[in-house]
Amino acid sequence: MPRSGRTSVLAGIAAPAAQIGPSWPADAVERRPVASLVPYARNARTHTPEQVGQVAASIREWGWTVPVLVDEASNIIAGHRRVLAAQRLGLTEVPVMVARGWSEAQKHAYVIADNKLALNAGWDEDLLRIELGELKGLGARPRVDRLWRTGTRRSVRWQRQ
Numbered sequence: 732m733p734r735s736g737r738t739s740v741l742a743g744i745a746a747p748a749a750q751i752g753p754s755w756p757a758d759a760v761e762r763r764p765v766a767s768l769v770p771y772a773r774n775a776r777t778h779t780p781e782q783v784g785q786v787a788a789s790i791r792e793w794g795w796t797v798p799v800l801v802d803e804a805s806n807i808i809a810g811h812r813r814v815l816a817a818q819r820l821g822l823t824e825v826p827v828m829v830a831r832g833w834s835e836a837q838k839h840a841y842v843i844a845d846n847k848l849a850l851n852a853g854w855d856e857d858l859l860r861i862e863l864g865e866l867k868g869l870g871a872r873p874r875v876d877r878l879w880r881t882g883t884r885r886s887v888r889w890q891r892q
Contacts (some may be wrong), residue, residue, distance in 0.1 A: 757828035760798050764824055765817050768799065769806045776846040778812045786816035798826040800845075808838050809845040 790813075799810030807814060808830055817825050830838070 762824045
C-alpha cells in the first residue's frame with residue numbers, strides 16, 4: 732500500500748508515490764555506517780579476495796550503484812561482497828535499503844534466492860562479444876578487461892593483439 736505524502740522522482744518530475752505504484756518493503760535508499768552492518772553468519776555464498784577486488788574496482792570506476800539490503804537491525808540480507816569491497820576501499824558509509832517487516836523465513840530465503848538467481852543467468856556470447864568489441868573501440872579496455880578476466884567464461888575475453 733502506498734505511504735501517503737511520499738514522493739518519488741521519475742524522469743526529473745516529482746509525483747506522489749500512489750501515482751507510480753505501490754511501495755515495497757525496501758523502497759528507499761539511506762546511508763549507514765559500514766561498521767554497523769552485520770553479516771549473515773550462515774551466508775553460504777563464498778567470496779574470494781580476487782572477487783572482492785573486482786567489486787572494489789567496479790566501485791572505484793563507477794561508484795556505488797546497488798544498495799546493500801538489510802533488515803531493521805542492520806543485518807545484511809544481500810550485498811555481503813559489496814560490504815567487503817567497501818571495507819577494502821576504506822569507505823565508512825554505504826547505501827542501504829531496509830527490508831521492513833520481513834519474517835526470519837523471508838530473510839533467510841532471500842539470502843539464498845538473491846545469490847542463486849544471479850547464477851541461473853546465462854550470456855549471449857555473440858552479443859557480449861559485440862559489446863566488448865565496441866567498448867574496446869571506445870577505449871574502455873583497461874577498465875573492462877580487468878573486471879572481465881576472471882569474472883565469466885574466458886571464451887569471450889578480449890583478443891590480445
